[in-house]
Amino acid sequence: MHTLWFREHNRVATELSALNPHWDGDTVYQEARKIVGAELQHITYSHWLPKVLGDPGTKMLRDYRGYNPNVNAGIINSFATAAFRFGHILINPILYRLNNTLGEISEGHLPFNKALFSPSRIIKEGGIDPVLRGLFGVAAKWRAPSYLLSLELTQRLFSAAYSAAVDSAATIIQRGRDHGIPPYVDFRVFCNLTSVKNFEDLQNEIKDSEIRQKLRKFWYENPGVFTPAQLTQLKQASLGRVLCDNGDSIQQVQADVFVKAEYPQDYLSCSEIPKVDLRVWQDCCADCRSRGQFRAVTQESQKKRSAQYNYPDEKDMELSHRRNRQRDKIYVGEDARNVTVLEKTKFSQDFSTFAAEIQETITALREQINKLEARLRQAGCRDVKGVPRKAEERWMKEDCTHCVCESGQVTCVVEICAPAPCASPELVKGTCCPVCRDRGMPTDSPEKR
Numbered sequence: 001m002h003t004l005w006f007r008e009h010n011r012v013a014t015e016l017s018a019l020n021p022h023w024d025g026d027t028v029y030q031e032a033r034k035i036v037g038a039e040l041q042h043i044t045y046s047h048w049l050p051k052v053l054g055d056p057g058t059k060m061l062r063d064y065r066g067y068n069p070n071v072n073a074g075i076i077n078s079f080a081t082a083a084f085r086f087g088h089i090l091i092n093p094i095l096y097r098l099n100n101t102l103g104e105i106s107e108g109h110l111p112f113n114k115a116l117f118s119p120s121r122i123i124k125e126g127g128i129d130p131v132l133r134g135l136f137g138v139a140a141k142w143r144a145p146s147y148l149l150s151l152e153l154t155q156r157l158f159s160a161a162y163s164a165a166v167d168s169a170a171t172i173i174q175r176g177r178d179h180g181i182p183p184y185v186d187f188r189v190f191c192n193l194t195s196v197k198n199f200e201d202l203q204n205e206i207k208d209s210e211i212r213q214k215l216r217k218f219w220y221e222n223p224g225v226f227t228p229a230q231l232t233q234l235k236q237a238s239l240g241r242v243l244c245d246n247g248d249s250i251q252q253v254q255a256d257v258f259v260k261a262e263y264p265q266d267y268l269s270c271s272e273i274p275k276v277d278l279r280v281w282q283d284c285c286a287d288c289r290s291r292g293q294f295r296a297v298t299q300e301s302q303k304k305r306s307a308q309y310n311y312p313d314e315k316d317m318e319l320s321h322r323r324n325r326q327r328d329k330i331y332v333g334e335d336a337r338n339v340t341v342l343e344k345t346k347f348s349q350d351f352s353t354f355a356a357e358i359q360e361t362i363t364a365l366r367e368q369i370n371k372l373e374a375r376l377r378q379a380g381c382r383d384v385k386g387v388p389r390k391a392e393e394r395w396m397k398e399d400c401t402h403c404v405c406e407s408g409q410v411t412c413v414v415e416i417c418a419p420a421p422c423a424s425p426e427l428v429k430g431t432c433c434p435v436c437r438d439r440g441m442p443t444d445s446p447e448k449r
């Protein structure tokens with residue numbers, strides 16, 4: 001686009017110069033610059049912005065009513081830092097390169113990351129026209145949640161120039177923090193939209209209930225994120241303990257490191273500070289139900305977005321190029337939603353992968369249902385040690401782990417500890433939660449764990 005506008009300037013200048021042979025170079029340059037600036041303003045406000053803002057937004061913009069020296073022409077911080085970066089979701093992960101009949105050029109389309117920092121492609125691979133045709137001859141990217149920022153922008157941006165790629169999503173979020181931009185929920189109220197308290201209130205904006213559910217799970221106490229046993233352990237965590245475990249050689253800290261304490265009397269040895277017992281993350285126990293939950297969430301948070309939203313890797317590209325030459329030209333989605341252009345072959349390939357994935361999921365679910373039904377038919381259970389337990393039987397597994405046999409399945413729950421009402425709670429044998437008691441007891445007391 002820069003080359004296009006640079007050429008436009010020179011074209012206008014040449015024509016002006018022919019019309020006004022008496023103008024000096026500076027006059028030709030300044031007048032051409034003024035004209036190109038005006039063209040850009042006209043196109044931006046009259047042709048582009050209405051597509052971005054829609055009718056109501058365009059009406060609010062109103063027509064130009066003359067220069068007003070009292071209007072601050074600067075843009076607000078939140079516009080530059082956040083709002084106008086919406087343009088990043090318009091970026092297509094593929095640069096389509098089309099010939100003059102809108103078919104793919106012999107060099108093929110380009111993944112976005114291969115296009116940056118490679119101006120030589122313009123010279124060697126057909127000039128600027130193929131890329132420009134790709135911009136006007138192909139529909140815009142589909143505005144579905146999973147298409148907003150492609151992996152090209154979050155995992156491969158500028159990878160041709162830097163050893164580590166830039167993550168545009170992370171940069172945008174971080175830039176918002178750098179600039180102290182108010183949170184989205186505050187902007188909703190400012191813009192007279194409904195106020196929101198939780199992700200369900202955003203169901204018109206985030207239509208996919210699965211995504212809303214995933215977002216909810218960022219709070220560690222939400223059901224399904226950790227098992228009850230894990231939660232109990234997590235609530236033993238303290239910054240003091242993290243300092244003890246990870247400092248170079250910190251041996252003593254106060255019980256609450258956020259509050260200054262007198263040394264040595266108010267300091268505790270690190271061994272006295274409660275610790276998160278990671279054994280409850282050991283991947284084998286009778287508590288299959290909660291183990292399943294834990295696994296699901298852990299895998300969910302690690303899962304990368306499906307490659308179907310992105311451009312194929314190099315080896316796939318070679319294959320697709322060969323196929324492309326034989327098959328139909330690109331067709332533009334006629335759908336009113338402006339569906340992304342898909343190559344016919346790629347579409348059917350994606351669809352087969354999708355169908356195979358669904359099939360796999362159905363088989364896995366069927367297996368789970370069979371297992372659950374088999375359990376329901378069982379009257380009792382067996383605990384971890386293989387001891388038979390009757391239906392509805394309850395027992396203590398350890399000091400603070402209650403188990404119950406329900407519907408053929410053992411479920412164990414670890415007691416949740418209330419915050420101890422003293423500065424230096426201790427873990428004492430026979431109790432689940434840290435207790436407050438006389439601090440005179442020696443630290444190596446056999447009662448201590």
Ligand code: HEM
Pocket residue numbers: 079080081084085086087088090091171172175
């Ligand atoms: C080839 C496409 C694009 C690339 C590679 C790109 C890349 C970038 C990068 C790397 C930044 C700096 C991020 C930071 O460190 O804060 C940035 C900032 C920005 N981008 Fe883009 N961008 C592209 C297209 C767009 C479009 C189409 C728009 C709007 C329609 C846009 C709007 C902005 C804005 C408003 C900023 C912030 C500028 C500022 O802080 O003053 N970008 N872009």
